[in-house]
Amino acid sequence: MKFSFTEEQDEFRSGLRRFLEDKSPSTEVRRLMATPDGWEREQWSKINTELGLTAVAIPEAYGGHGFGLSEQCIILEEMGRSLLCAPYFGSAVLATSAILYAGTEAQKKELLPGIASGDTVATLAFTEENGLWDNSGIATVFENKNQHYSISGTKSFVLDGNTADLIVVLARTPDSKNDEGLSLFTVDAKASGLRKDLLKSVDETRKLARIHFDQVPAKILGTEGTAAGPMKKTMTRSIICLANEMVGGAERLREDALEYVKMRMQFGRSIASFQVTKHKATDMLADVELAKSAAYFAAAAFDEDDDETEEAASIAKAASSEAYMQTAIHSIQMHGGIGFTWDNDTHLWFKRAKSCEVFLGDPAHHHEKMMTIWDA
Numbered sequence: 001m002k003f004s005f006t007e008e009q010d011e012f013r014s015g016l017r018r019f020l021e022d023k024s025p026s027t028e029v030r031r032l033m034a035t036p037d038g039w040e041r042e043q044w045s046k047i048n049t050e051l052g053l054t055a056v057a058i059p060e061a062y063g064g065h066g067f068g069l070s071e072q073c074i075i076l077e078e079m080g081r082s083l084l085c086a087p088y089f090g091s092a093v094l095a096t097s098a099i100l101y102a103g104t105e106a107q108k109k110e111l112l113p114g115i116a117s118g119d120t121v122a123t124l125a126f127t128e129e130n131g132l133w134d135n136s137g138i139a140t141v142f143e144n145k146n147q148h149y150s151i152s153g154t155k156s157f158v159l160d161g162n163t164a165d166l167i168v169v170l171a172r173t174p175d176s177k178n179d180e181g182l183s184l185f186t187v188d189a190k191a192s193g194l195r196k197d198l199l200k201s202v203d204e205t206r207k208l209a210r211i212h213f214d215q216v217p218a219k220i221l222g223t224e225g226t227a228a229g230p231m232k233k234t235m236t237r238s239i240i241c242l243a244n245e246m247v248g249g250a251e252r253l254r255e256d257a258l259e260y261v262k263m264r265m266q267f268g269r270s271i272a273s274f275q276v277t278k279h280k281a282t283d284m285l286a287d288v289e290l291a292k293s294a295a296y297f298a299a300a301a302f303d304e305d306d307d308e309t310e311e312a313a314s315i316a317k318a319a320s321s322e323a324y325m326q327t328a329i330h331s332i333q334m335h336g337g338i339g340f341t342w343d344n345d346t347h348l349w350f351k352r353a354k355s356c357e358v359f360l361g362d363p364a365h366h367h368e369k370m371m372t373i374w375d376a
Helices: 007-023 026-033 041-051 069-082 088-102 105-117 228-263 275-303 309-340 346-358 363-375
Strands: 122-125 141-145 148-159 166-172 182-188 194-198 208-221
Touching: 007 041, 007 069, 026 346, 069 088, 069 228, 069 275, 088 105, 088 122, 088 148, 088 166, 088 182, 088 208, 088 228, 122 148, 141 166, 148 166, 148 182, 166 208, 182 228, 228 275, 228 309, 228 346, 275 309, 309 346, 309 363
Parallel strands: 122 166
Antiparallel strands: 141 148, 148 208, 166 182, 182 208, 194 208
């Protein structure tokens, strides 16, 4: 399998990096993360009108550009590098994937063009208070009265759930378990019976919400009771995307740490020349490059519909989580006392590393998942 980048992809990455360096410096990240919403629609509109990033992986038939997951992962890697404050992951990855894999042709034509243009901000409400990232944790239920659906329950850790216009919700029939009785629904964020609570999170650059549903009117997405398959594809795709976002953040931390130790003088010489610093720098490079290889391979496997894509996704997520977190720790240590201060930007990526580590399943979850697949 070939998973190297083409010249066009490298040029796309370079252009996107320049754009994000200009639009999302750390000063802008700090400003936006202090707001209740965490992002601004004017900036979101510019991202989509100037670059069309939300439309990249949506098929042309539904208003998108029709590129593959590898191109979208380039976007996410660069966004992770810059900590862009925008609802991209929830809208362009989670919600879009669920609609693509579960929706009917008519529903895709109705819902996806708005997401592709950025006019509609969507998200996926999947996980619940139990924090489980598989279907066994789904307790939210739906009721069908003559094809009029309503949802009751509570979803937690919903990415940008407090600002989304459209919410894709996973619910089940009462008394069903695991993969049985699962259906996906679309819910208007202003529907009656719906209440949103903004959650306090260690990562202020990415807002999470708890959403309560009290017999909220909903529209079925696809066919009732068949959401297990589409959700499996949605989660695999999203996990790969998150892994690529994480390696972008890890690489940024590594580069910033090296720049700092090169200019920091101690005992008349740069601390980059100290053996302990060299060891940490070597460990960081090895961890990040290994995670990059796993993340890039998983994206290529998905695009080629490889039989082992699900395993590749879990390997990428576990490797990227561990590399990002360890690189963040090393980076703070290499900065010394200043690395623990609010004024230094390192803590922003450290907090993102921690939130990404547990989002969509921590390394232990994915290690167990890999073993379960291989034992089957």
